[in-house]
Amino acid sequence: xxxxxxxxxxxxxxxxxxxxxxxxxxxxxxxxxxxxxxxxxxxxxxxxxxxxxxxxxxxxxxxxxxxxxxxxxxxxxxxxxxxxxxxxxxxxxxxxxxxxxxxxxxxxxxxxxxxxxxxxxxxxxxxxxxxxxxxxxxxxxxxxxxxxxxxxxxxxxxxxxxxxxxxxxxxxxxxxxxxxxxxxxxxxxxxxxxxxxxxxxxxxxxxxxxxxxxxxxxxxxxxxxxxxxxxxxxxxxxxxxxxxxxxxxxxxxxx
Amino acid sequence: xxxxxxxxxxxxxxxxxxxxxxxxxxxxxxxxxxxxxxxxxxxxxxxxxxxxxxxxxxxxxxxxxxxxxxxxxxxxxxxxxxxxxxxxxxxxxxxxxxxxxxxxxxxxxxxxxxxxxxxxxxxxxxxxxxxxxxxxxxxxxxxxxxxxxxxxxxxxxxxxxxxxxxxxxxxxxxxxxxxxxxxxxxxxxxxxxxxxxxxxxxxxxxxxxxxxxxxxxxxxxxxxxxxxxxxxxxxxxxxxxxxxxxxxxxxxxxxxxxxxxxxxxxxxxxxxxxxxxxxxxxxxxxxxxxxxxxxxxxxxxxxxxxx
Numbered sequence: 001x002x003x004x005x006x007x008x009x010x011x012x013x014x015x016x017x018x019x020x021x022x023x024x025x026x027x028x029x030x031x032x033x034x035x036x037x038x039x040x041x042x043x044x045x046x047x048x049x050x051x052x053x054x055x056x057x058x059x060x061x062x063x064x065x066x067x068x069x070x071x072x073x074x075x076x077x078x079x080x081x082x083x084x085x086x087x088x089x090x091x092x093x094x095x096x097x098x099x100x101x102x103x104x105x106x107x108x109x110x111x112x113x114x115x116x117x118x119x120x121x122x123x124x125x126x127x128x129x130x131x132x133x134x135x136x137x138x139x140x141x142x143x144x145x146x147x148x149x150x151x152x153x154x155x156x157x158x159x160x161x162x163x164x165x166x167x168x169x170x171x172x173x174x175x176x177x178x179x180x181x182x183x184x185x186x187x188x189x190x191x192x193x194x195x196x197x198x199x200x201x202x203x204x205x206x207x208x209x210x211x212x213x214x215x216x217x218x219x220x221x222x223x224x225x226x227x228x229x230x231x232x233x234x235x236x237x238x239x240x241x242x243x244x245x246x247x248x249x250x251x252x253x254x255x
Numbered sequence: 256x257x258x259x260x261x262x263x264x265x266x267x268x269x270x271x272x273x274x275x276x277x278x279x280x281x282x283x284x285x286x287x288x289x290x291x292x293x294x295x296x297x298x299x300x301x302x303x304x305x306x307x308x309x310x311x312x313x314x315x316x317x318x319x320x321x322x323x324x325x326x327x328x329x330x331x332x333x334x335x336x337x338x339x340x341x342x343x344x345x346x347x348x349x350x351x352x353x354x355x356x357x358x359x360x361x362x363x364x365x366x367x368x369x370x371x372x373x374x375x376x377x378x379x380x381x382x383x384x385x386x387x388x389x390x391x392x393x394x395x396x397x398x399x400x401x402x403x404x405x406x407x408x409x410x411x412x413x414x415x416x417x418x419x420x421x422x423x424x425x426x427x428x429x430x431x432x433x434x435x436x437x438x439x440x441x442x443x444x445x446x447x448x449x450x451x452x453x454x455x456x457x458x459x460x461x462x463x464x465x466x467x468x469x470x471x472x473x474x475x476x477x478x479x480x481x482x483x484x485x486x487x488x489x490x491x492x493x494x495x496x497x498x499x500x501x502x503x504x505x506x507x508x509x510x511x512x513x514x515x516x517x518x519x520x521x522x523x524x525x526x527x528x529x530x531x532x533x534x535x536x537x538x539x540x541x542x543x544x545x546x547x548x549x550x551x552x553x554x555x556x557x558x559x560x561x562x
Contacts, residue, residue, distance in 0.1 A: 055443075074447070075442040075443060076441075076447045079443055079445035084444075087439065087440070087443070092440075093440070094436065095436065103426050103429045103430075104440070104441055104446065105446075107426050107427065107430050107446065108446045109445065
């Protein structure tokens with residue numbers, strides 16, 4: 001059985017002034033898999049997902065979502081289709097309590113159509129749905145944590161809040177921009193099962209990551225970017241064996 | 256209960272009793288100009304502190320509202336009870352449409368563009384000699400009685416104040432605040448920020464147009480002086496004095512600023528000097544604004560009594 005392609009990116013290019021941030025990057029993501037994108041600093045990972053999700057206009061290239069051309073659409077329209085993203089620099093609404101942060105996505109047209117995550121049908125009281133989602137994602141319901149101001153939450157919770165914001169839309173695809181970075185080992189240890197659970201729920205995940213070990217534990221396939229170009233793509237084992245990947249990360253063997 | 260109710264009741268009763276408290280006809284007229292500024296300041300505070308758009312379009316809103324009401328009244332013969340609602344809604348829509356191209360701008364840039372609109376419209380009317388040119392539109396009908404005139408605007412200010420206060424704490428208000436705090440996250444949530452910004456601009460400009468339409472019937476005249484810069488500037492000063500982000504603050508701010516400006520007419524040419532001194536004193540000594548300071552003290556006082 002051939003898995004269905006859910007997201008297809010074709011020859012995306014983007015230049016900032018004279019710097020070619022992305023050069024003809026193509027890849028496809030299959031439904032239900034975890035697709036990793038790795039690469040050294042400045043290799044264009046974040047630019048790539050900014051282009052895919054419409055936050056940056058790409059110079060050339062096409063993005064297809066379920067065979068529908070979505071290139072160049074406005075970010076909120078792409079999110080409305082079910083492709084959501086987290087931000088590398090976390091962007092909660094700092095002045096609001098954690099659960100109120102989910103009111104905004106739950107108020108969106110898509111959440112009203114779909115009823116929010118696992119809501120199924122009509123959306124109930126948004127506060128309650130928000131706390132339900134937070135509980136699923138690892139906020140202890142009976143503690144103060146969901147009611148704390150977002151500005152007082154530690155990084156681990158903020159990363160989860162970012163994921164919760166995506167989940168509130170009942171997404172088909174979540175593009176995670178470095179969810180593991182800045183977390184302690186124990187926080188990562190609790191994040192990995194969460195990612196796996198999302199996959200079990202049928203959500204396709206695209207993960208941009210610096211932490212290769214954790215990514216290789218969860219990812220089905222990995223793509224490597226270097227200086228805006230695609231180096232290689234394959235299973236984590238294949239990628240780890242690749243000479244060019246080692247070169248890009250560690251530097252060339254010969255001097 | 257009383258703890259929360261007393262300040263609200265004091266405000267409502269204070270405004271409702273205002274026509275009785277103020278004896279002279281001159282001061283009564285001043286107070287109704289204050290109410291128009293209050294509508295503008297409310298809109299300004301809402302737009303600036305809850306949506307993140309600093310608008311200097313006060314004069315623009317007032318002017319559009321005034322001209323619309325005057326045209327509807329003089330050429331179609333509609334009474335104020337019809338012209339004011341129409342001017343509010345249609346005027347709000349016109350202002351929103353004209354401001355639509357500027358919505359991607361933020362902060363000071365949006366302020367500059369909105370400041371341009373009243374000046375441009377004023378010069379267009381003057382240069383093309385349309386809509387009565389520099390004479391304006393005269394012969395606009397006045398209100399049937401003084402009581403209707405007074406209580407209409409008082410009711411409108413109270414309704415807008417409490418309506419806006421409710422709105423900003425509803426789910427929709429949280430979206431507005433999201434647009435201000437972090438528009439990227441709102442976009443990533445599948446919500447069009449342009450739509451919500453235009454809704455907010457519509458609310459603000461409708462408030463301004465309401466004030467303008469009222470002003471046209473109040474003066475029985477609509478003219479280019481209703482695009483005056485005062486309508487754009489005083490709401491900001493009132494918000495600074497009253498305390499931004501409280502919605503009540505700007506209301507109190509206008510009730511302090513505009514009467515002071517009238518009182519200072521007694522000192523003649525030095526009026527602007529004293530006015531500037533008072534404003535500076537407020538900004539230096541109470542930069543957070545009266546309402547923010549007052550709310551804090553009020554809550555502290557309550558705790559203090561219990562102990």
